[in-house]
Amino acid sequence: MIRTMIRIMTADDPELTTITVDGQLAGEDEIQAVETSCDHARSNGKPIWLFLRDVTVIGEDGRAFLRRLVAIGVRLKASGIYTSYIVQSIRPDPPTPVSTLASTVDETDSRPRQIRGGTR
Numbered sequence: 001m002i003r004t005m006i007r008i009m010t011a012d013d014p015e016l017t018t019i020t021v022d023g024q025l026a027g028e029d030e031i032q033a034v035e036t037s038c039d040h041a042r043s044n045g046k047p048i049w050l051f052l053r054d055v056t057v058i059g060e061d062g063r064a065f066l067r068r069l070v071a072i073g074v075r076l077k078a079s080g081i082y083t084s085y086i087v088q089s090i091r092p093d094p095p096t097p098v099s100t101l102a103s104t105v106d107e108t109d110s111r112p113r114q115i116r117g118g119t120r
Contacts, residue, residue: 006030008037017041020051025066026059035065038074052078058086066090 006023019037024030034050041048050069052058055078058066066076067090078087 004030006033008033010037010041012041012044012046016047016049017044018049018051020053022054024057024059025052025055025062026057027061031062031065038069042072048074050074050076052076052083052087054079055083058083063090 004024004027006021006025006029009020011018011020019034019041021034025034038048038050050066063086066087070076070090076087076090078084
């Protein structure tokens with residue numbers, strides 16, 4: 001039997017609560033532990049930031065859980081490529097990909113355009 005570890009730290013500031021998670025967010029016990037922390041923080045009535053700092057695995061059940069948290073107003077923050085990708089895919093309005101922005105530029109327009117302090 002493989003045991004997974006999870007560490008949950010809560011920081012209460014006057015204007016918000018930050019919950020930091022390290023470990024794996026896959027499995028009923030880990031999700032329940034984070035859910036309990038979020039429920040307790042919500043009872044304070046302040047905005048909640050869930051920071052997935054050193055999360056190595058997010059299972060499908062973990063992704064569904066994060067979607068539920070976003071739906072009730074919990075803000076997600078992540079470090080690392082893997083976790084940041086998962087968080088971006090869960091956010092309600094992901095940023096427009098650069099490739100989409102580039103395809104909307106009219107290349108036939110030769111007028112100079114303002115680019116960060118210069119022209120092109």
